[in-house]
Amino acid sequence: MTALWNSASALLVLTGLFLGLSLPFGKLAGAAGVSPAAWAFLISLGGGGVLALSLLLARRGFAPSGHKLRYFAVTALVSYAVPNLLLFSVIPHLGAGFSGILYTLSPIVTLLLSLLFKLRRPNALGLAGLAVGFAGALLVALTRGEAGRPAEAFWVVLGLLLPVSLAVGNIYRTRDWPDGAGPIELAAGSNLAAALILAGVMLAGTGGLPLDSLAAVPGLALAQVLASAMMFAIFFRLQAVGGPVYLSQIGYVAAAVGLFAGTVFLGERYGILTWTGAALIVAGVAMTSRAQARAS
Numbered sequence: 001m002t003a004l005w006n007s008a009s010a011l012l013v014l015t016g017l018f019l020g021l022s023l024p025f026g027k028l029a030g031a032a033g034v035s036p037a038a039w040a041f042l043i044s045l046g047g048g049g050v051l052a053l054s055l056l057l058a059r060r061g062f063a064p065s066g067h068k069l070r071y072f073a074v075t076a077l078v079s080y081a082v083p084n085l086l087l088f089s090v091i092p093h094l095g096a097g098f099s100g101i102l103y104t105l106s107p108i109v110t111l112l113l114s115l116l117f118k119l120r121r122p123n124a125l126g127l128a129g130l131a132v133g134f135a136g137a138l139l140v141a142l143t144r145g146e147a148g149r150p151a152e153a154f155w156v157v158l159g160l161l162l163p164v165s166l167a168v169g170n171i172y173r174t175r176d177w178p179d180g181a182g183p184i185e186l187a188a189g190s191n192l193a194a195a196l197i198l199a200g201v202m203l204a205g206t207g208g209l210p211l212d213s214l215a216a217v218p219g220l221a222l223a224q225v226l227a228s229a230m231m232f233a234i235f236f237r238l239q240a241v242g243g244p245v246y247l248s249q250i251g252y253v254a255a256a257v258g259l260f261a262g263t264v265f266l267g268e269r270y271g272i273l274t275w276t277g278a279a280l281i282v283a284g285v286a287m288t289s290r291a292q293a294r295a296s
Contacts, residue, residue, distance in 0.1 A: 016253020046225030048191025079169030100258025103251025133284025183236030
């Protein structure tokens with residue numbers, strides 16, 4: 001277990017897997033009438049709540065400070081509230097598989113920001129892996145969604161804001177990581193703060209919390225909460241072990257999971273170019289994982 005907790009490659013795959021499950025879950029929730037804000041609220045409150053409870057049971061708890069409260073608030077906004085609202089808004093229009101591809105653009109933006117702020121930079125093999133993965137993402141994007149159902153330009157443009165927000169979050173979390181703080185504590189605090197932000201969004205928009213729709217999908221809601229709790233815990237550990245650029249590649253894994261789940265379980269259909277792009281994405285992840293192992 002200790003080896004797993006210290007392996008950037010294993011953490012990357014697990015984080016991407018749990019993140020990828022949110023794509024089909026989100027599409028099913030939208031089809032059942034759950035609003036994007038309500039589903040994003042469930043993810044942050046449920047995942048953050050489970051992690052906070054685990055801290056309390058372990059008698060570790062929170063050690064609040066001004067720095068941590070600032071970290072919780074900024075991370076909640078740019079890493080969870082905004083990206084999840086964008087994601088679950090575009091999924092009904094773009095499909096779970098195509099929406100997952102949007103995650104694959106975040107490594108490129110993260111790399112540019114990482115170079116700008118002089119953070120950790122990948123070696124030559126890592127850069128090649130990023131290039132191969134991005135080429136696959138571009139190939140998929142050219143198909144504009146499911147076969148025979150091209151996406152409208154508005155939803156594609158709105159979706160493109162997702163990787164930008166994710167990249168900003170990747171850089172911020174590394175640069176402002178509070179001294180002595182553990183990944184579980186930061187994941188719990190940031191997600192609970194995101195839940196407060198999303199609750200405010202719903203109150204401002206409708207005057208209430210339209211959460212009654214969640215009662216119609218109790219099994220799906222529980223599965224999403226468990227997947228989110230696992231993902232958030234591993235996510236922050238990956239941030240510490242791999243750095244922001246390496247972490248940003250969880251989008252490659254999540255995109256592959258979204259494509260597979262959308263095709264097998266949701267009946268989505270994608271052309272040969274989409275699957276070719278997905279294969280390039282997998283190759284890119286393999287290359288960057290090997291580069292990370294060499295650097296370590």
